[in-house]
Amino acid sequence: MKKVLLNEEELPKKWYNVLPDLPEPVPPPINPATKQPVNPEDLKAIFSEECIEQEISDKRFIDIPEEVRKVYAMWRPTPLVRAENLEKAIGSKAKIFYKNESVSPPGSHKPNTAVAQVYYNKREGINKLVTETGAGQWGSALSFAGAQFGAEVKVYMVRASYDQKPYRKSLMEAWGGKCFSSPTDLTEIGRKIRKEFPDTSGSLGIAISEAVEDAITHKDTKYAIGSVSNHVLLHQTVIGLEVEKQLADIDIKPTIMIGCVGGGSNFGGFFLPFLPRKLNGENIRFIAVEPKACPTLTKGLYKYDYGDTGKVTPLFKMYTLGSSFVPPAIHAGGLRYHGDSPILSLLKKLNLIEAQAYYQREVFEAGVLFARTEGILPAPETNHAIKAAIEEAKKATKDDVIVFNFSGHGHFDLAAYDAYFRGELQDYAYPEKDILKAIENLPEV
């Protein structure tokens, strides 16, 4: 077991912004009414000014504010770990490393951007943040960040999850976050949906619509976003920049970098700092891993689509399964998004990243093997990255160095493991019919 640690002073001082290094520009978000690119001014009702600037910045490196670094230092730099026990168990010729992002207080990479977003809003005089959450990881991370800067955090949590996962709500509450079962009576869209569909179990689309309406209708409130956006991936590059330093410290070059992908922020933050190496012709592969039940990058179309089911967001050019697509209820809730980050989507289109999809049971099998060898119980999302790392290791040579991002632990996902051990987990078939139907309705641009 070899951990590569950095000291607090080695915590990156800047994030890496990939935008100026991309071979072609990311297509801009489109206003669905005018069919014109969204004016950054229009976003000021929702996002902090600093985040809007970062969204389109052409600066290669952007300073991490000292106040943000101070909070990062509670758990960062995170360890890079040689997975020797796993290597032995699967007879890997290649070296396998994982970057352990599960050591943050909320247990995942999510606070890397939550802390930054809360900080910028506070600095601009905004004391109230709203967001939506599905499984609860993002709502927890934002509540944690709110507690650090004394900002109020309000979370619209999909009703089905709110009822099934009361502990996630308690975790948000422990950090002072206020969590509501969406649809609520607090917004117009919420009231409308409750009236029309009193028995609805809610959806991420509805919860996003509620959170955005809340921000638009309250001048003292802004919206925080957990993935997809360029500035979110920017904040997450603290992960990859640390990995770069850690691998350099032991004089090792990665040949395969792997991460699971829902909206794309943990994988993006992890590998984007290494993209220039590939553009310079180095031998390095980037593999995005997703569930077969929601195969955005492997089966989706590269088209403009809404970011949410409720069609309140702009249109983004991305791989999408259609914003009306509802994926099967797999336990990796963080990977059940119909679209993907525009940056990752462009890189996939340009064949600079690869994508793989796996079934639910085989990724849990990989996760249990990881727990028994490397000790840590992974989140169901993270199990996807582990599965791909194992499959790549089987084909790799002794010159290969596989590095994957261990995005979060599974302490709040034991119901899923319980179902797996009882043989009750299903392998949902690739939902081709539903996807074809949802893709039919993509908006014209």
Add this chain to the structure above:
Amino acid sequence: MKKVLLNEEELPKKWYNVLPDLPEPVPPPINPATKQPVNPEDLKAIFSEECIEQEISDKRFIDIPEEVRKVYAMWRPTPLVRAENLEKAIGSKAKIFYKNESVSPPGSHKPNTAVAQVYYNKREGINKLVTETGAGQWGSALSFAGAQFGAEVKVYMVRASYDQKPYRKSLMEAWGGKCFSSPTDLTEIGRKIRKEFPDTSGSLGIAISEAVEDAITHKDTKYAIGSVSNHVLLHQTVIGLEVEKQLADIDIKPTIMIGCVGGGSNFGGFFLPFLPRKLNGENIRFIAVEPKACPTLTKGLYKYDYGDTGKVTPLFKMYTLGSSFVPPAIHAGGLRYHGDSPILSLLKKLNLIEAQAYYQREVFEAGVLFARTEGILPAPETNHAIKAAIEEAKKATKDDVIVFNFSGHGHFDLAAYDAYFRGELQDYAYPEKDILKAIENLPEV
């Protein structure tokens, strides 16, 4: 936020054995049938030979085997953290530090001894370990350790907890542990109790009896113990030895050291390496913290008593509330033990350690303040140490240095936090009547 980190090479190479440094010997365990000290030979059916030797060793330092250090290195050395945010929030003049033992894969200090016990048994040819567990922390830690050395782990889990906390069972299962609802049909005593009391919800006393019977009746199986015993406290001194090095690195001397106490292993392992300082006249206080609902050190008697309710263990000289005492159902399950480590009990008797007791709600209030300032959600047991640290900080001067052991995180205790936030937690009064009744029946020695 200042973390004091050690590198992997600084992980202690030896444990500290306090026995030769004690002002008087720990009274030996007594065989209740013969009223004579237990013969170490008699323990060989239950414990590994190495652990039996360590139980009575007069060597001041005992080598940590390389194989054990290798597993420790998965999460050790653990951070020592300056709790600056907490200091500010309570206006502390004193410095406050905490040793973060929650970073282990099972989330507490427990694997420090689980790993050692499994290793020694494997080395002596024993491939099967049994134990009991109440809330599940110890069963999880032993399952984790079993997975690391390829040993089978069988856990008798109190039926009430087994039914109420299915996720703890899933966690053990993730590491390959087999967990049974006690009383089971697997042991004679289990079958007897199920016949007499088919509706019993089980008890730790019954589960201990089942595990010990299992070990005694199977030559290939031994018993692993989670606290109380001298060799368990020995293995836990890796905590205090790291703290010693970490404080020396920043040139700071502790004046107040605090830990919560159930059986005494996290607190013992944390402060015992500092005991010689007190014996040499240095200004340093050691504070054991317990629940008012189970006030062993603050209200118990220093007498010989059984280690379990079922009266299958030897008699130990310890502070006890009587082995028939059943404490109220507080959420800090790890602190619901009627007795205490004989080493800690002797030190309390000699006034070398102090003891404090708190109510349930005030310790949760302290835990929530900790989560909102320092970020990490503490286990209910750990909340006791935090509460005492805050109270001491209020009385302390700027020359004081308070260090407490952060024994575990609360990721598996969110039901308790949920009850706290809903105002449903009770402050159980000091159960004087029950204690007096249980103490009446102490065995004659």
